[in-house]
Amino acid sequence: MRYFTQAFDYDHSWSKVVIGMWHKYPNPHCTHVMSVDVVDRSVDPQTGIIRTERILGCKQRAPTWIVKLFGGSEDAFVREISFVDPTTQTMTISSVNLSLAQFAVCNESIRYSPTPDGRTRFTQSAEIESRMALWHSVADRLESWLATRFEQNAQSGKLGFTDVLRQLWEEHGSEQHQHA
DSSP, X not given: OEEEEXXXXXXXXXXXXXXHHTTOSSXXXXXXXXXXXXXXXXXXXXXXXXXXXXXXEEEOOOOHHHHHHHOOOSEEEEEEEEEEETXXXXXXXXXXXXXXXXXXXXXXXXXXXXXXXXXXXXXEEEEEEXXXXXXHHHHHHXXXXXXXXXXXXXXXXXXXXXXXXXXXXXXXXXXXXXHO
16 A cells, blocks of 8 residues: 655635645646536535545546556546535545456545644545555556656645636736726
8 A cells, every 4th residue: 555645835825725725736837737617516404514535536647557457548437526615614625536446446545624824634545556466566566656646736736726826816806906
């Protein structure tokens, strides 16, 4: 099993970051995300918690040895479930790959929460595990490749989301000040 974790703060309030999440894709840093489809969205009338389930369609170029061994295509799908809790000001997201899940699973967890200084703390973790116990060397290579690809995509996601937030709030805010 491989693990990935990262944490950092965005220079925007929690509410702006949560709004920005719905505008994250498409962006030029995350060209592997081709589509985002909302499957379900509901609001709990008691708590105000918003639950959203989405399917992300991605294109991932896999090494030739993976395609030859497992088949498949560049198309991959990920199931994402998020909860936005306006009372506690937390947004949690969990995602899991749907494609090739019989060979390997990547469980990702994300949390956005406010910091005392008005920024937003982002924490992300992922567990990547091969499901091929009999083929240890192949399983190890697959986990290694998946972990590397996940880390690359996580860094691209950070850059892309930073740009999205800048476009939504900083550029837009300066335009409002110019027109005032």
